[in-house]
Amino acid sequence: MDPVSIGKRLLEVSQPTPSGQGASKLADSFGHALAGAVDSLDQTQRAADDGAMKLAVGDQVELHDVMLAQDRASMSLELAVQVRNKLVEAYQEIMRMQV
Amino acid sequence: MGVFSVLRIAGSALTAQRLRMTVAASNIANAETTNTPTGGPYRRTSVVFSPIQQSPLSVGARTESAAGGVQVHSMIQDQAPPRMVHDPNNPDADPDGNVAYPNVDLVTEMSDMLAASRAYEASVTMINVSKSMAQKALEIGRL
Numbered sequence: 191m192d193p194v195s196i197g198k199r200l201l202e203v204s205q206p207t208p209s210g211q212g213a214s215k216l217a218d219s220f221g222h223a224l225a226g227a228v229d230s231l232d233q234t235q236r237a238a239d240d241g242a243m244k245l246a247v248g249d250q251v252e253l254h255d256v257m258l259a260q261d262r263a264s265m266s267l268e269l270a271v272q273v274r275n276k277l278v279e280a281y282q283e284i285m286r287m288q289v
Numbered sequence: 290m291g292v293f294s295v296l297r298i299a300g301s302a303l304t305a306q307r308l309r310m311t312v313a314a315s316n317i318a319n320a321e322t323t324n325t326p327t328g329g330p331y332r333r334t335s336v337v338f339s340p341i342q343q344s345p346l347s348v349g350a351r352t353e354s355a356a357g358g359v360q361v362h363s364m365i366q367d368q369a370p371p372r373m374v375h376d377p378n379n380p381d382a383d384p385d386g387n388v389a390y391p392n393v394d395l396v397t398e399m400s401d402m403l404a405a406s407r408a409y410e411a412s413v414t415m416i417n418v419s420k421s422m423a424q425k426a427l428e429i430g431r432l
Binding site: 252254255258261262265268269272275276 | 293296300303304307413416420423424427430431
């Protein structure tokens with residue numbers, strides 16, 4: 191996403207809406223994005239599990255393909271953990287805010 | 290152009306090199322095979338690789354078509370003449386008492402095996418380096 195479209199997005203979000211629809215829409219799209227990310231994370235984990243199982247029962251599967259699937263799964267998980275850390279950090283930052 | 294494209298490309302190289310190793314093993318195993326279902330001695334087999342064409346890779350504003358890994362294009366049989374050995378007692382001997390042995394050269398096969406092994410190692414190194422790059426990227430912003 192280029193800076194211009196991000197700016198447009200922000201402008202849309204910051205437009206005042208009568209009944210706070212903007213906020214709920216934003217939360218909705220964020221929730222969708224999060225659900226999609228968790229779903230794809232789950233898929234990589236399943237692929238890794240599948241590969242390990244196939245290898246264990248002696249199916250025709252390449253050893254390096256299984257290792258690559260596990261690598262993929264562990265990298266995706268690390269990314270998810272980092273994103274979660276950032277979210278928690280942001281939440282705590284806001285909770286600490288003096289009003 | 291995702292994070293995993295290097296893994297996919299290097300993975301295809303690993304598969305290709307493993308097949309090359311398998312073919313070398315088959316050549317060595319059949320170095321003395323004088324009888325095949327198609328008739329004649331076993332012939333040395335070798336693999337031919339070709340690139341996998343991927344969807345265009347965008348580099349900035351330009352798009353360039355890049356190879357997205359390697360695949361085995363075909364397996365060819367060496368048409369070099371067989372090695373003739375005089376052995377009249379062999380059931381596969383011709384009327385002159387000569388037996389056609391495969392045109393497999395052990396030295397060639399061993400060097401091919403080493404080359405495949407090194408290429409495999411290179412791809413594994415590639416995967417590890419790209420993984421450590423991704424892990425470095427995940428350290429961005431971590432205190």
